Amino acid sequence: MLLPALEKDQRRIIQELRKSGALSRSALAARLEISPAALTKLSRALLSMGVVEELGDPAHQARGRPAVPLRLASSGGYAVGATAHKGMLDIALVDFAGAVVATHHETIPPIDPRQFARKVREITHELVSRHNLLGQRMLGMGVAVPGPALSNDGERWSVVDALPGWRGAPLHEILSGELGWPLWLENDANAAALAEFYLGGLLRDFSTVVVLLLGYGIGAGVIVDGRLMRGQYGVAGEVGCLFPMDQPRPSPLDLLACLRADGCAITSVAEIDPTAAEQRPTIEAWLDRAAEQLEVVCNTAFAWIDPGAIVLAGPLPGEVLCGLEARLSRAALVVTVGNRRPPVRVSGLEGSPITLGAALLPIHALAA
Structure with a gap:
């Protein structure tokens, strides 16, 4: 179940809630300079998507429930981040609200992109099952690579020599073919920046x-x-x-x-x-x-x-x-x-900012 494309103002609402925490509709409307009526319509759509939720008991609130705070819904979906370094593999799962659900770290021999994708898929399925995420919306996967991009489309990367078969390979094609999930590739420093920005x-x-x-x-x-x-x-x-x-x-x-x-x-x-x-x-x-x-x-x-x-x-x-x-x-x-x-x-931050940031790539793409 994929998340529908969001309108610009829906993205702004999500980003403001991510920044400020729970806010009432009236406070959101004022901060974003959106009319209360338009904010109510936008928030209704986000509620139906399951990416925001209401706090408290709205039963006795006035029509339109302007004072009922809204917040991001952790059940709105989850995203996966993975990175391979010399001798180790890291994986992290985060929910839509940005909380870390699970992490996995293990020592591995040098691994090529196809082997990496297969191992990540196997471990991710185990983590999803263990943490009762089956049936929830999978927002996508982010993979952080140690090295700069070789092309504007982010398909090929100048990955460090310690990872055999990565440098110059069509990584997006290889990884997408093995994983079958929406995929984002990013430089490891950029991924770390996202982790510090959101989780830090x-x-x-x-x-x-x-x-x-x-x-x-x-x-x-x-x-x-x-x-x-x-x-x-x-x-x-x-x-x-x-x-x-x-x-x-x-x-x-x-x-x-x-x-x-x-x-x-x-x-x-x-x-x-x-x-x-x-x-x-x-x-x-x-x-x-x-x-x-x-x-x-x-x-x-x-x-x-x-x-x-x-x-x-x-x-x-x-x-x-x-x-x-x-x-x-x-x-x-x-x-x-x-x-x-x-x-x-x-x-x-505790844990690898690179892997956590990789997991945030699909979530960042929804609102940035």
């Missing part, structure tokens, strides 16, 4: 944000006026080009390489531990250098885009991300009107 609460306070994803490498997801900014050729936010691969970079893999070079016998980013005595000096030195490198990213993002927040996210330990934030807060960053500086903060 940025939507409530800001319309424009930048998320710096320190993941396989370094990238940025940019949301301007509530919409993902992709650029002319789909590679907006590819800030990794500022830090060539043959030179030190402010990325988790670079920190891992530094630790190994200093004699720390670790094999993955997951083993980075700021509390370990043998790792601490290397991590501190890396933080000093990485923060200095990130100054140019924060300054230029702030000067060009004027974001309400610049969020540091990724698989690095929270103490490492906080170390970057602390150094950037002390740095001589640019200042603009009102003595404002780049508003750097650390992600507060």
